[in-house]
Amino acid sequence: MNEDKEVKVSTTDPDSGYMYREGKPEGFFYLDHRTVDVKYNLITDVFVTPGNVHDSVPYLSRLDRQRHQFGFQVEAVALDSGYMTTPICKGLEERNIFGVIAHRRFHPTKGLFPKWKFTYDGTRNVYVCPAQQVLPYRTTDRQGYRHYASDPKQCASCPLLATCTRSQTKRKIVTRHIWEDSKEHVRLNRLSKSGKRLYRKRKETIERSFADAKQLHGFRYCRLRGLGNVMEQALMTAAVQNMKKIALHLEKRG
Secondary structure, three states, X not given: OOOOOOOXXXXXXXXXXXXXXXXXXXXXXXXXXXXXXXXXXXXXXXXXXXXXXXXXXXXXXXHHHHHHHHOOOOOEEEEOHXXXXXXXXXXXXXXXXXXXXXXXXOOXXXXXOOHHHOEEEOOOOEEEOOOOOEEEEEEEOOOOEEEEEOOHHHHHOOOOHHHOOOOOOOOOEEEEEOOHHHHHHXXXXXXXXXXXXXXXXXXXXXXXXXHHHHHHOOOOOOOOOOHHHHHHHHHHHHHHHHHHXXXXXXHHHX
């Protein structure tokens, strides 16, 4: 029996979304998704969603909007770890865009091997466990994850069983998305010299843009309720920030 997931709804602003993130305040919020260019730090796109919408959900559609509406020739993008998803990595690869995304830290179950301890052999399309047992491909689920399963008979006598799985069937299952290769390419981009240089720019561009909006333009809080009103505030704030950037750039040129 499938149980519906409970979604909290604000009684004063139903358009907002309940957000819970580690190290962040908990409650009803809106999220501002913005894009800036690396050369002048001008804001090129603003989009607001309820706080319970993940950062990665609107990303590719907003990227395409800028490319098609403004004719931007996007060559590279730098994103934080929240965007490290297989659909985004695959989307960047299909658009021939050099993507640099921060490393996303996963917290494995305490006392068990993390996934990286299992080595993928692309030639044979199998995983190899720390005890050198082969986990062959078994099936692919509807979400696009391939399942690789161990042999319970071999696992039952393995001295590493207690640190490998707690399954009652003594079978270890490792999953791998069908677009995992795209994600691995993005990981390699981050480790390259140009990737490291590009990612460092985030502190000077997008992070600075958000900080200025909050500290200098009152964007820490929504002035009015409703998604439309918040979007209007976000656009007006971005417009003011851009005017200041343009004025400073013209002053330097003059």
